[in-house]
Amino acid sequence: MVPDAFREAYTAAHQRAAIIDRVDRGRIVVSGRDRATYLHGLLTNDITALQAGQGCYAAYLTPQGRMITDLWVYELGDVILLTLALADKDTLLEKLDQFLFSEDVQLGDVSRTFAGLAVVGQDAARVVGIVLEDAPPNQLAGLVEHGNRRARFASQPAIALQISDTGEPGYEVLVDVSQRDALLAALRASGAVDIDAAVADALRIEAGLPKFHRDMDHDTIPLEAGLESRAISLTKGCYVGQEVIIRVLHRGHGRVARKLVGLTFEGEVVPAEGAAVQVEGREIGRTTSASVSPALGRPIALAYLHRDFLTPGTRVSVNGLEGVVTVLPFVNRPTS
Numbered sequence: 001m002v003p004d005a006f007r008e009a010y011t012a013a014h015q016r017a018a019i020i021d022r023v024d025r026g027r028i029v030v031s032g033r034d035r036a037t038y039l040h041g042l043l044t045n046d047i048t049a050l051q052a053g054q055g056c057y058a059a060y061l062t063p064q065g066r067m068i069t070d071l072w073v074y075e076l077g078d079v080i081l082l083t084l085a086l087a088d089k090d091t092l093l094e095k096l097d098q099f100l101f102s103e104d105v106q107l108g109d110v111s112r113t114f115a116g117l118a119v120v121g122q123d124a125a126r127v128v129g130i131v132l133e134d135a136p137p138n139q140l141a142g143l144v145e146h147g148n149r150r151a152r153f154a155s156q157p158a159i160a161l162q163i164s165d166t167g168e169p170g171y172e173v174l175v176d177v178s179q180r181d182a183l184l185a186a187l188r189a190s191g192a193v194d195i196d197a198a199v200a201d202a203l204r205i206e207a208g209l210p211k212f213h214r215d216m217d218h219d220t221i222p223l224e225a226g227l228e229s230r231a232i233s234l235t236k237g238c239y240v241g242q243e244v245i246i247r248v249l250h251r252g253h254g255r256v257a258r259k260l261v262g263l264t265f266e267g268e269v270v271p272a273e274g275a276a277v278q279v280e281g282r283e284i285g286r287t288t289s290a291s292v293s294p295a296l297g298r299p300i301a302l303a304y305l306h307r308d309f310l311t312p313g314t315r316v317s318v319n320g321l322e323g324v325v326t327v328l329p330f331v332n333r334p335t336s
Helices: 004-015 035-040 086-098 124-131 137-141 177-189 197-206 242-251
Strands: 018-021 025-031 054-061 067-075 080-085 106-109 114-120 148-153 156-163 170-176 258-265 276-279 282-293 298-306 315-318 321-326
Touching: 004 018, 004 197, 018 177, 025 035, 025 086, 025 114, 035 080, 067 086, 067 156, 080 086, 080 156, 086 106, 114 124, 114 156, 114 177, 124 137, 124 170, 124 177, 148 177, 170 177, 197 282, 197 298, 258 282, 258 315, 298 321
Parallel strands: none
Antiparallel strands: 018 114, 025 080, 025 106, 054 067, 067 080, 114 170, 148 156, 156 170, 258 298, 258 321, 276 282, 276 315, 282 298, 315 321
16 A cells, blocks of 8 residues: 555654755744744743743734744744744744834844755654764754754754654754755765655654644634644733633633544545545535555544544544544654
C-alpha cells in the first residue's frame, strides 16, 4: 500500500534526519523595547514570559474569537522573530502596524531575507550541529520546545529554531537567502535526505497537528482545532478575542459546535480532502487533511465533526469508505 520510496523517506524522517523546505513560511522581525508587551496584548499566548532563547506557539484572533492566523514567536534576545504561513504574512504585518501608536516597536518583513530549511528526525541535532558553528549537538538537543539559538554557517550569522509543527521534532535553520543552496548541500553531505510534501504531510497528520489553510481558516475558533493547550494562556491578561475564548471555556465548559478529530480507515484508499463525513446518511462534518500512515499501515484523516459524534470508535463513512473516530495524535512522538 505504501510505495517503497515513500516509506524510505518516511523512515529517514523518523529514524535518521530529513530535510523539509520551509519556503512557505513568512517571517517578521519585531524590535524595540516594547516588543513583548505589545505582542502580549494581541496574541493568545504569554509573550512577556519569554526569555532570550525561548519561544511559543500562539494565535492572533478577531474580536469574535476567530483565527486571523497561527504563528510561532521566538525571543532572540534583541528582537522577536515571528514565523507563520507566507500567505498570511502581509495581513499580519498590516494589522500589527495598525495598532501601533506610541509604543517603541518596529516591524520588519524578513521573509525574503532569510531562507529556512528544517531538519527533523532522531539524528537532527547531530546533523545540524555538524553544519553550524557555535551550536554543538548536545546544546541543540537541550533546547526546549520552541527554543532558539544564534549560530553561524560558513562564518555568517545563522539561527537554529527548535520546531515541532512538522510532527517529527527537529530544527529549522535560518541563513541569508544567498546561502540557501550551500546550506542544503552541507545538510545532505552530513547525512540528511530530502523528503517531499506528501511525506511531510504524513508526519504532520500522524501527529494530529492542524495546519492553517488546510485544517484551520479564518472561520476557525482555536478551541475547535484543539489548540488550547498549546497556543492559549489561561493566566495572562487581555488579548484580542479573549472574551469569546473565556466564555466558551468557563460558561460553555469548553463545548464547541464542532471539533477536529482523527479518522482511521481500513483498506488502501486515502479519503479525499474536503469530503463529507456521514453517519447513517447524515452529514456530520468534513475531512481536512488525509494521508496514508506508514506507522499504522492504513489511511488516516483529520476532520471536523459535529460535537455529538466525537466519541472514539464512532463509525463513519466518507464517500463509501468506512472509518472510525480516533483519538489524536494517531502516533505519539516526543515534542523536543
